[in-house]
Amino acid sequence: MFLDFMSEVEGILKEGLDRCGLSISLENSLDLSPHADLSTTVAFRLSPALKKSPKDIAAEIYSAMGSPSRWVDRAELVGPYINFYMSRSFLDDVVVRAQGEDAWRGRMSGSVIVEHTSANPDGPLHVGHIRNSVIGDTIVRILRRAGYSVEAQYYVNDMGRQTAMVVWGCDHLALDGSKPDHAIARVYIAAHRIMNERPELAAEVDELMRRYESRDPEIVEKFQRAAKYAISGIESTLHRMNIHHDSYKWESEFVWDGSVDEILEMLERTGRTVLKDGALQLDLSEEGFEKSLVLRRADGTTLYTTRDLAYHKWKAENYERVVEVLGADHKLVSAQLRTALRILGIKEPEVVIFEFVSLPDGSMSTRRGKFISADELLDEVEKQAYIEVTKRRPEMDDDFRKEVAGKVAVGAVRYDIVRVSADKATMFDWKTALDFEKLSAPFIQYSHARACSILKRAGDIDEFDPGLLRDDYEIALIKKIAEFDLVIDRAARELKPHQLATYARELAERFNLFYRYDPVLDARPNELRNARLALVRASRNALSATLDTLGIEAPESM
């Protein structure tokens, strides 16, 4: 839709530039503008080299440009700007194409792996983790919309000290009957407390780690049982938020199948490694890193980073795009990892870093038992949502109110997380979390429900003529619907899911205005009624596709 219009504008503009003998990249030279459907400022950029005023240059290009085409109605010269406007047939085409299901998928292709969440299997997800999960899952959904074949993967850190602590805890303490991830957290926290009191026990944990790495069958069974138990709880929380992983990759796999040894050999062959105090290290001072990267301990065991290098080699070999979502605390290690990969000639991942979620009294910690779990958050938000639904729809039965409350709660939590740019640090606050009077998912869900309600009352739509949709509200809405493919395309390239959240809000706003000022069911003559019904259906489809891509359910009634 919008991308088609944009390509035609590029063609027309390029013709003008060519005829004037000018050459400039059209990449990023067309912008959305409040003054036009697309606008270009190329004249400004050409001005210094040509030593002519932008206004004169724009005029020259303008008069040399190609004639209007199928989707482009006209171009206008406004001082140094050249503005482009959509044709009526473009708007008509948007409404027609938006009636169907295939209008919401992009033209990108290829395979992508997106790693997200990957929390240690030592307890439940807390409100910091789910920022990772929501950003990650939304990116997965955006990339799928864009046309990629996407694998969403959870990387299980089973070789770390945390998991060994959990195993030690399970050996010595009983798991209670609570949700698996919460039960594991209790054991993990208790194990830490015991270790603090009796530091001599730490050797037992070291021994567990050593035996696991050497693949002692008895220990392997214990580690994997404990980790899987924790993950089963984590998974159920994720599912509640409409988040699904296609696969789990265990870091131990890379140690046992020889990938880690292979990576170490590759690194040694670069001649960049040094043996210091018996430990193998990679010197990255040339690349601006103060500290060298330790690859293998003096005792011969591997480190997280080494296993991570092997994991990234595997990703690079199996997928065309490698994407991962990491917390800000991983910035440095991730940069070191990417540098090491570059030295090895392995494709580097595209890393989405999100800043921290803190509590009013500091940062969260599973080990210290200081966190607000995602389960707790969802329960509270759902409770609040149920109160709201009951207040607004008292005539509906309890099943309805519960179902809507669930959808609204998950939507509110996801939207509140995804709407802010990943590089903004945030503070968790119960008051804000439980307040969805403010701009939030229900605003968008509600627009969708309104559209559904009209369609339900209308019954089947006869033939329609989109050309009858001519007032400001109708046209603004059609243009916003058309923008869907542009937003997906950009968000998929830049990996910025908050752009879609902004779009969702704008789309709902435009629909609400149309809804407020243009009656549909009572519209006369009947031809106008049919055209508006078609626009409602187009809007419903656009809202539904947008919400789906945000991982938010779109109730037909709420």
Add this chain to the structure above:
RNA sequence: GGACCCGUGGCUUAGCCAGGAUAUAGCACCGGGCUUCUAACCCGGGGGUCGCGGGUUCGAGUCCCGCCGGGUCCGCCA
């Protein structure tokens, strides 16, 4: 000490990478709108030295330098 991220009306926030035409929304505040397709909605109003200071440019919220404030990291942990 070094590195990275952030700083936009009272609060939250878009725009910054690819500099251009009146700076985006929400909350809160003041006022208005339900005999009309669901008012979880809509309309109007007030409120901004885009942290501060320099620089580049015809033009800077956007780029560069310095400073201030907040966050994060700098382990033979993960």
